[in-house]
Structure formats: C-alpha cells, structure tokens
Amino acid sequence: MNASEVSRSNKIRVQLLVFDGFEEMDAIGLYEPLRLAGLNVDLVSVREQDVVTAAYGLRMIPQGPIKLDNKPSLLCVPGGGWLRRAPQGAWTEAEKGDVLPVLREFHKAGVTLAAVCTGVLLLGRAGCLQNRNATTNHQAVDELRAMGARVTDARVVDDGDIVTAAGITSSLDLGLWLIERFCGVEKALAVSRQLEFERRGSVWRKQAS
Numbered sequence: 001m002n003a004s005e006v007s008r009s010n011k012i013r014v015q016l017l018v019f020d021g022f023e024e025m026d027a028i029g030l031y032e033p034l035r036l037a038g039l040n041v042d043l044v045s046v047r048e049q050d051v052v053t054a055a056y057g058l059r060m061i062p063q064g065p066i067k068l069d070n071k072p073s074l075l076c077v078p079g080g081g082w083l084r085r086a087p088q089g090a091w092t093e094a095e096k097g098d099v100l101p102v103l104r105e106f107h108k109a110g111v112t113l114a115a116v117c118t119g120v121l122l123l124g125r126a127g128c129l130q131n132r133n134a135t136t137n138h139q140a141v142d143e144l145r146a147m148g149a150r151v152t153d154a155r156v157v158d159d160g161d162i163v164t165a166a167g168i169t170s171s172l173d174l175g176l177w178l179i180e181r182f183c184g185v186e187k188a189l190a191v192s193r194q195l196e197f198e199r200r201g202s203v204w205r206k207q208a209s
Contacts, residue, residue, distance in 0.1 A: 012182050013072040014041045018052045018060055019099070021088030026078030026116045027054070029171025030178075034076075036191045037179040042072070046099045055080045055089060068105050074178065075111050077103070078171070079118030083139055090118050100126040107161065114163040114178060116171045123162065124149060133157050133204065134164040155201025166201070173199050 016031055034041050045052050045062040052060045064070075081089020093099050103126040107113055115123050120136040123129050124147030134149040135157045145151050156165045156177045163181075165174035176199055180188035192199060 012039055012074060014039050014074045014076065015044045015066070015072040016041055016076045016078075017046065017066060017099075018043050018054075018062055018078070019046045019089075019093050020053050021081045021086055021092065022052070022054050022078045022090070022119075023080030023117060023168060024054045024056055024058045025168045026080060026119060026171050027060075027076075029169065030076050030078070030114075030116065030175045033172060033175035033179060033191050033195060036194055037183050037187055039179075039183070041076075046093060046102075053088075055086070066099075066102055066106075068102070068109060071106055071109055071111050073112065074182070075103075075106055075113050077113065077115040077119040077122055079116060079121070079137070082118035082121055083137065090122050094122055094125040103128060110161070112161050112163065114165075114174060116165040116174050117168050120144060120164045121147070123164070128162060132162055133159040133206065134162065135166050135204075136164065137167040152204050154204035155199075156203045158203060158205040160206050170201070172197055173201065173203075177203055 031041055043062040044066040048065045052062055079090045082091040085091050107128050117137045118140055130148035132149055133152045135152050136144045141151055155170050155173050176188050176192055179191055
C-alpha cells in the first residue's frame with residue numbers, strides 16, 4: 001500500500017453490525033476483503049453482549065454495542081434468518097425494533113450504509129430505502145419493493161450513501177466494490193487477486209447530478 005492509499009484508508013472507519021443469528025458468509029465476505037485492504041473493521045453488536053452467535057454457530061466477540069456517538073464512516077449490515085422467519089437473525093431484530101431507529105439515526109448523521117442479502121431488509125424496515133435504488137436476495141425482492149425501494153437488477157447497487165448487494169456470496173462483491181469506491185480500483189484489484197476471487201455480476205452506480 002503506497003502513502004496515498006494509507007492516508008485514504010486511515011480516514012475511513014468501518015463498523016460491521018453483528019447480532020445473534022446473522023449469516024456467517026454475509027459478514028465474513030465483507031470483513032475479509034475490507035481488512036485485506038488495510039481498513040480497520042470493528043464488530044459492533046445491536047445491544048450490550050459479550051458474545052454474538054451466528055446462524056450456524058460461529059461465535060464472535062464484538063467491541064461493544066452500536067452507538068451514534070461512536071459512528072463510523074461506513075456501517076455494514078449482514079442478513080440471516082429473514083426468509084425462514086428464524087427465531088434469531090435479521091427478521092427477529094426487525095421485529096424487536098430497537099436497531100431500526102439506530103440505523104435511521106446513523107443514516108441521518110451521514111454514515112454510509114452497506115447491506116448484503118436480507119440485511120438490506122433491515123434498512124428497508126428502518127425506512128431508509130424509500131424511493132432508493134437497492135437489491136437483495138432474489139427470494140426477498142417482493143418484500144424489498146413493498147418497503148418502497150426501487151428494485152434494481154444488479155449484483156451490487158450503489159445509490160450514494162446506501163450500498164446494497166444481492167444474495168449471500170455477493171458479500172465478496174460488495175466488499176470489493178467498497179474497496180474500489182473508498183480506496184481505489186488498484187487496491188480492489190490487488191485484494192481480488194489475493195482472495196483469488198473474480199467479481200461477479202454488475203455494479204449499478206448512481207450517476208452524479
């Protein structure tokens with residue numbers, strides 16, 4: 001990483017929101033490339049808890065609960081459990097409701113929100129996607145549309161301060177796109193080679209007005 005890349009990455013604070021029942025690949029597919037790009041990624045929980053357990057048993061230790069007075073530049077939101085209405089996961093967090101005003105406040109405070117798979121529906125339930133371009137897991141498209149989003153046929157949809165990605169493995173594509181956007185195309189290509197992963201599908205990006 002050259003001096004300009006180091007300077008740019010040091011200005012970007014990233015938080016990854018985790019909650020009981022989150023989908024492992026949604027989170028790790030974002031965490032790994034962002035860390036390889038030299039970005040500091042803090043794990044934050046919805047509420048105060050020592051350990052968060054993912055959908056298939058992976059246990060993570062968050063740095064602490066999500067707080068507006070510690071807001072990052074970029075907040076990443078995974079999905080998990082929504083389609084089957086699991087007792088733990090994104091659907092349950094939406095039903096509990098306490099994370100929804102936090103997402104709204106982060107967005108109003110200028111934090112860029114990035115979500116993958118059914119994590120996108122958490123943004124929708126928070127009211128952040130009204131008349132915004134977005135994508136999600138193909139099985140949740142109708143729900144996304146009902147939340148007021150303009151469903152866009154792309155692997156990754158960058159609508160400025162909200163970036164969304166399709167189903168589970170698109171977390172890697174989202175991670176690499178975020179690296180390209182915040183750290184430059186060369187860094188994204190370097191991380192792609194390091195991961196031995198070639199990006200799939202298209203990226204839709206909002207055109208500057």
